[in-house]
Amino acid sequence: MMAFLYKRILYVLPILFGVSLVAFSLIHIMPGDPVDSLLGPQATEEDRLRLVTALGLDLPLYEQYFRWLAGLFRFDFGISIARMQPVADLIGDAMANTVILASAAAAVAIVLGSVFGTIAAFFRNTWADRLFSILGLAGVSIPHFWIAIVLIILFGVVWQVLPTSGMYSYTGDRAFGDLLRHLLLPAIAAGAPTMGTMTRMVRVQVIQVLQEDHVQLLKAKGLSRLRVLAHVWKNALPAILTVLGLEMGHLFGGSILVETVFSWPGVGQLIYQSVSQRDIPMIQSGILLVSLIYVLVNLIVDVLHGLIDPRIRHT
Amino acid sequence: MNSMSSGVPSGGKPAAAAASAASGGMAALRALLRNRWIRALFRDPLTTAATLFLLAVVLGAAFAPWISPYDPYRGVISERLLDPGTPGHWLGTDEQGRDLFTRLLYGGRMTLLSAIIPIGAATAIGLTLGMIAGHFGGWMHTLIMRTLDIFYAFPAVLLAIGVSAALGQGMASSLIALGIVFIAPIARVAETTVRKVEAMEFVEAARAAGASHLTILRTQIFGNVISSVLAYSTTLLGVSVILASGLSFLGLGITPPTAEWGYMLNNLRNFIYTDPWIAIQPGVCIFLTAISFNLIGDALQAAREDGN
Numbered sequence: 373m374m375a376f377l378y379k380r381i382l383y384v385l386p387i388l389f390g391v392s393l394v395a396f397s398l399i400h401i402m403p404g405d406p407v408d409s410l411l412g413p414q415a416t417e418e419d420r421l422r423l424v425t426a427l428g429l430d431l432p433l434y435e436q437y438f439r440w441l442a443g444l445f446r447f448d449f450g451i452s453i454a455r456m457q458p459v460a461d462l463i464g465d466a467m468a469n470t471v472i473l474a475s476a477a478a479a480v481a482i483v484l485g486s487v488f489g490t491i492a493a494f495f496r497n498t499w500a501d502r503l504f505s506i507l508g509l510a511g512v513s514i515p516h517f518w519i520a521i522v523l524i525i526l527f528g529v530v531w532q533v534l535p536t537s538g539m540y541s542y543t544g545d546r547a548f549g550d551l552l553r554h555l556l557l558p559a560i561a562a563g564a565p566t567m568g569t570m571t572r573m574v575r576v577q578v579i580q581v582l583q584e585d586h587v588q589l590l591k592a593k594g595l596s597r598l599r600v601l602a603h604v605w606k607n608a609l610p611a612i613l614t615v616l617g618l619e620m621g622h623l624f625g626g627s628i629l630v631e632t633v634f635s636w637p638g639v640g641q642l643i644y645q646s647v648s649q650r651d652i653p654m655i656q657s658g659i660l661l662v663s664l665i666y667v668l669v670n671l672i673v674d675v676l677h678g679l680i681d682p683r684i685r686h687t
Numbered sequence: 688m689n690s691m692s693s694g695v696p697s698g699g700k701p702a703a704a705a706a707s708a709a710s711g712g713m714a715a716l717r718a719l720l721r722n723r724w725i726r727a728l729f730r731d732p733l734t735t736a737a738t739l740f741l742l743a744v745v746l747g748a749a750f751a752p753w754i755s756p757y758d759p760y761r762g763v764i765s766e767r768l769l770d771p772g773t774p775g776h777w778l779g780t781d782e783q784g785r786d787l788f789t790r791l792l793y794g795g796r797m798t799l800l801s802a803i804i805p806i807g808a809a810t811a812i813g814l815t816l817g818m819i820a821g822h823f824g825g826w827m828h829t830l831i832m833r834t835l836d837i838f839y840a841f842p843a844v845l846l847a848i849g850v851s852a853a854l855g856q857g858m859a860s861s862l863i864a865l866g867i868v869f870i871a872p873i874a875r876v877a878e879t880t881v882r883k884v885e886a887m888e889f890v891e892a893a894r895a896a897g898a899s900h901l902t903i904l905r906t907q908i909f910g911n912v913i914s915s916v917l918a919y920s921t922t923l924l925g926v927s928v929i930l931a932s933g934l935s936f937l938g939l940g941i942t943p944p945t946a947e948w949g950y951m952l953n954n955l956r957n958f959i960y961t962d963p964w965i966a967i968q969p970g971v972c973i974f975l976t977a978i979s980f981n982l983i984g985d986a987l988q989a990a991r992e993d994g995n
Contacts, residue, residue: 390837398853506733509985513978515929517936517949518970521956525963625842629933633956643845644937647852659849663841 376678384671388664392444395660396437427453440656450653454646459657462642467661469539470638473631474623476555477563481623482616484563485511485570490601492571493578504571511568516626520561520633527557537635562630566619573615577608610681617673621666727990734986737979744976748795757786759793759946768962779965781955787965790946791972797947798973801858801940802927805865810920813870817877818912822885822904832878835871843868847930851939861940865930869923876919877912884911918991922984925977932973948973 424430428439443450449459485508492504528536535554540546581587581604590600628640635641639658646654719725728738747754762784771779771787778788820831838846847864854860884890890907898906932949934940941947952969959966 386833387836387840390834391840394837394841395849398849401853509978509981513925513929513974513981515932515936515949515970515973515977517933518952518967518973521952521959521970522967525959525967529960529963621842622844625844628844628848629936632937643848647848647939655849655852659841659845662845666842667840 373678377675380671380674380678384667388667391663391667392441392660393437395656395663396440398656398659400433444657444660449657452646452651452654454649454651454654459653462654463639463657463661466637466639466642469636470624470627470631470640472551473555473558473562473627473636473638474620476559477561477566477623477627478616478620480559480563481566481570481619485567486574486612488567488571489574490578490605492575493582494597494601496579501575505575508568508571508575511564511566511571513568514564516561516565517629517633519564520558520630523557523561524633539637558627558630558634558636561633562623562627565626566622569615569619569622570612574608574612577611578604581607610677613673613677613680617670620669624662624666723990723993724987727986728983730986730989734982737982740975741979741983744795744972745799747792748799751789751792751796755786755789755792757789759785759789760944761785768958768965770962771964771968778968779962781951781965782958787968790951791948791968794946794948794951794969795972795976797858797935797941797945798928798932798949798976801861801865801931801935801947802924805862805931806869806920806923806927808862808866809869809873810916812866813873814877814912814916816870817874817879817916818881818904818908820874821878821881822900822908828878831874835874838867838871843926843930844933847934848937848939851934856939856942858941858945861931861934864934865927868930869920869927872923873916873920877916880912880915881908884908914991918984918987921987922981925980925984928973928977928980932969 428436431439440450447460449463451457452459452462455462488504488507492501492508495501524536527534534557535541536557539554540550541554584607587600587604587607590603595603624639627636627638628644630636631638631640632644639662643655643658643662645651646658727734729735751759762780764784766776766780766784767782769776769780769784771777773779776786776788778786778791781787781790816831816835820828841849847861847868850864850867851860854863885908890903893903893907931940932947932952934949935947936949936953938950938953941950943950948969952966952973955962955966955969
């Protein structure tokens with residue numbers, strides 16, 4: 373098991389290096405001069421030079437890269453050009469909010485997707501299968517930024533039962549219940565595509581396992597449906613877990629669009645605002661951190677996969 | 688009767704040619720309807736509906752100027768935000784008094800193009816990279832596939848936003864951004880298929896007969912890989928529609944005042960409190976187009992699996 377773990381980590385390291393390289397170079401091909409947009413038209417040439425030196429923009433590219441990389445290891449992500457605050461502080465707060473949203477969305481997606489997919493598989497080729505298959509298809513086809521707007525119209529405008537913006541009410545005391553009420557709609561919107569993928573995936577996996585001989589035997593032995601279900605799920609789990617790991621990227625990435633619609637103060641909204649402000653350190657570190665989390669989640673999924681299914685460890 | 692029997696030299700030949708062309712045309716049509724890919728498009732009522740809807744969107748986008756009498760860019764200020772069902776504007780008008788149906792027709796052009804072009808380009812590039820990696824193996828395989836792994840490590844939306852932000856606003860940067868997003872998954876499918884095909888006896892035989900790399904790739908491998916890659920690429924079209932319109936929803940793709948569904952949705956979002964029925968329409972178009980692409984993708988995938 374330890375050898376397997378080391379191998380997975382060794383595999384991930386060059387990927388992380390590549391990710392940092394891409395995140396760094398993306399921003400350096402960006403058009404427009406961040407210094408110009410920061411200083412405004414009245415700035416003198418001396419002001420300009422001072423800022424360029426302060427930001428380290430006069431150094432050769434590779435030196436800028438290594439300075440940035442070295443900073444990352446000290447949790448020093450630089451200073452946000454637009455906000456003049458440490459990037460680490462800004463991203464830290466926003467990341468916590470995004471993790472809240474993404475976990476809630478994942479919970480919605482996992483619960484609904486597993487239930488829908490399992491029902492569809494168990495009652496294959498009945499109306500229930502058709503209904504949940506279409507729901508799954510609708511889930512993978514729905515633009516989350518649009519379902520977000522539809523939810524706001526329904527729950528915020530027509531029925532007026534749920535808040536549609538931000539994380540807490542202005543008058544509220546930041547209570548947990550208030551957070552939950554604010555969280556519900558964004559979580560559904562951000563989770564819908566993953567719910568769709570999960571439904572389709574679980575359905576296919578469960579159908580496959582149901583057809584295997586040992587399950588046929590369990591059924592023939594007269595095991596109750598629920599007991600059969602437990603066995604089937606145990607066998608389908610590894611494949612489902614892998615898909616879920618890949619879907620974490622969707623959940624994090626998709627929350628960028630959902631966050632902008634719901635004004636959720638997360639990383640997505642922060643990156644989006646930084647793009648229009650040409651806030652280089654902010655975008656670089658934001659993209660890097662989200663991808664880092666994505667890679668780590670997939671590493672964890674891989675390791676879990678190895679724990680559940682010993683065959684994986686030897687491939 | 689007379690002309691048919693006696694007029695052989697003058698009119699007979701063209702008539703016979705026309706007749707055979709007509710019967711050839713009918714035969715071709717019948718063959719087309721028997722084709723398993725075409726049949727898959729009409730396999731059940733839902734897939735048929737999806738096919739017809741996409742056909743309507745494509746035709747509507749192509750012939751927009753002939754279908755609608757309105758200018759998509761010039762509105763009448765006194766006719767702002769008319770409700771759907773208003774005579775003359777059956778889907779209503781937008782915030783500048785422009786006919787919404789017209790805007791949606793023209794918007795379909797941009798959305799379809801910005802979703803399909805990246806898939807086409809990524810298919811060509813991904814197929815090439817996957818074939819090279821799968822066929823040659825060794826350090827070439829490592830270099831290509833490990834580099835693609837890096838692009839896998841970014842969530843798709845984030846990568847698309849990053850690239851199109853880096854390249855600046857405009858349709859070109861959105862096309863490039865989406866193309867980059869799709870190269871890695873397509874190349875992986877191509878590479879896996881190549882390795883499966885490479886293990887088969889006919890490739891071994893070709894190699895033993897002394898065929899060059901290029902000949903083997905062209906004659907033995909390409910034909911086998913292209914169908915699975917194309918089937919996979921079709922399943923990506925739905926995602927591509929959503930991502931493309933998502934980028935312009937964020938203001939990163941197409942520049943105003945060009946009509947595009949994502950951009951229109953973001954604009955009309957300001958009016959959800961007063962005119963929800965107007966505001967949701969571009970989103971309905973994105974959703975229906977994406978679900979239609981996905982239904983067709985499912986059907987083609989199933990047809991391909993049945994074929995094997």
